[in-house]
Amino acid sequence: MTTEHPNSWAAEAIRRVRAGRPHLAPTPLRPLPLPAIRDVGIYLKDESAHPTGSMKYRLVRAMFCEAIASGAIRSDTPVIAATSGAVAVAGAHFARLLGLVFTAVVPAKTPADVLARIEGEGGRWQVGEQPPAAVQEEARALAERLGGHFLDHFGDGERAVAGCGEPTIADEIFDQMSGEPHPIPEWIVSGAGTGATSAAIGRHLRRHGHPTRLAVVDPENSAYFPAWVSGCGDYTTGMPSRIPGIGRPRTEPGFLPAVIDLMIPVPDAASIAALRWLRTVAGIEAGPAAGTNFWGMCYLVARMRRAGMRGSVVTIIGDGADPYRNTHLNTEWVRARGLDPAPYEADIELFARTGDWPVG
The missing domain is CATH 3.40.50.1100 (Rossmann fold)
Known part of the structure; x- marks a missing residue:
């Protein structure tokens, strides 16, 4: 009687895991055209297209x-x-x-x-x-x-992403941007949960010598923004993030501040406002972290326009809207947590209409 060698099982298992993505296709990179903003291309990397609906x-x-x-x-x-x-x-x-x-x-x-x-x-x-x-x-x-x-x-x-994660999200972004008017983004905007995604993007930028800068958005209660500002590697807040998938009460081992060019703290009500705008105006069914990312992107695009810059900015849709219909997309749930998205909704509407940004 013979038994299968563990190496044979491992090789077949890795093949199955890697082949699990349909047709090995990259997740979509979706342009978001805004008539008032013609000099900066806005792109959304839609990770909700993965088989389990999340990055x-x-x-x-x-x-x-x-x-x-x-x-x-x-x-x-x-x-x-x-x-x-x-x-x-x-x-x-x-x-x-x-x-x-x-x-x-x-x-x-x-x-x-x-x-x-x-x-x-x-x-x-x-x-x-x-x-x-x-x-x-x-x-x-x-x-x-x-x-x-x-x-x-x-x-x-x-x-694991550094050793076994290829093609990374950054590999896909640059491949997909190659045919666009501004193929090398001025900024890529990401959140940080484990820190693996921002680390993968930051490493890619340095490995390939791209002038692209990495901005990481951070929700309320998270330790990442204060850790980045203070240089304290073990900063803790002790409070959980209300934006699923990003923000942590402590700095995690995968968070690499050295590869980040800018961190942008985002109020939770602003993340909700951006999430609502993406859904009701742009027709994009995204999760709350996409709202956080989009808020940071709006700020950066407006800053580029004030400086007279042309180019492109890419951000990430981490997951879809379905898991949040009873929470972040539910008005009563939002109100019960003392969040008021209305002022931030006005800011986003101003940006979409004029390209201006009233904050910062």
């Missing part, structure tokens, strides 16, 4: 490849993550692709529709017994008890 698909794919290649994930390894968000959905997706058991340890107040998305991708979930801040360690302990692999997207994500 975390790209991150988790790299993490699975790295863990398989290093022997941390084998043909019978349970995979555990500590998240109720898009990482859990993508983790369940790739585990099912490989016939592996996936479990997400989630905070107690995780909405039912989020849990349904994990289940829909073939994953399991269990509610953490500890406060949300301790869910990471609870999941790590579960992985140890089960002899499984802990999918640590905060601790390992940036390294």
Whole structure:
């Protein structure tokens, strides 16, 4: 009787993970034409087109490849993550692709529709017994008890993308921009959750010598903007971000401030206002982090125009609107959190109509 060599399984597993993206096509790069702004091209990199609807698909794919290649994930390894968000959905997706058991340890107040998305991708979930801040360690302990692999997207994500993430989001952006009027963007605008995406973009810019600058937007309560300003590598706020996918109460290992040219703090109400404008005016069904990104992009485009500059700016749609119809897209939910998007909506309308920006 012969058994399959672990290397053979690993090679086939990595092939499956890499081939999981339909036709290996890049996610769309969508121009956003605004009649009042003719001298600066605005582009949205739509990561919601991934099979699990989020840019975390790209991150988790790299993490699975790295863990398989290093022997941390084998043909019978349970995979555990500590998240109720898009990482859990993508983790369940790739585990099912490989016939592996996936479990997400989630905070107690995780909405039912989020849990349904994990289940829909073939994953399991269990509610953490500890406060949300301790869910990471609870999941790590579960992985140890089960002899499984802990999918640590905060601790390992940036390294995995650097080693196994090609083509990166930056590779795709520059390939797709090559035929545009201003093929080398003046700015790329990103948020930071694990920090892996901004790190991948920043590294690409330096590796290829592009004059493009990287701007990272940061929501309220996040530690990243104050860490970048102060140079404090272990800055903490102790408060969770209200914008899913970006912002953290502490600086995570994957956040690389040295590759960032500018950080822009964005009020949460401004992110909601931008999200609403994208949906109702531009017809773009995006998540809250796209609103944060778009707010930062508006500021930069207006600044370019004031300086008489031509060029292009690219930002990212991290996920779609569906997971947020009962939260960030719900007026009562927004009001219950003391957020008033109205003044910021007026700012965005002014920008779209005239190209001017009243803030900063």
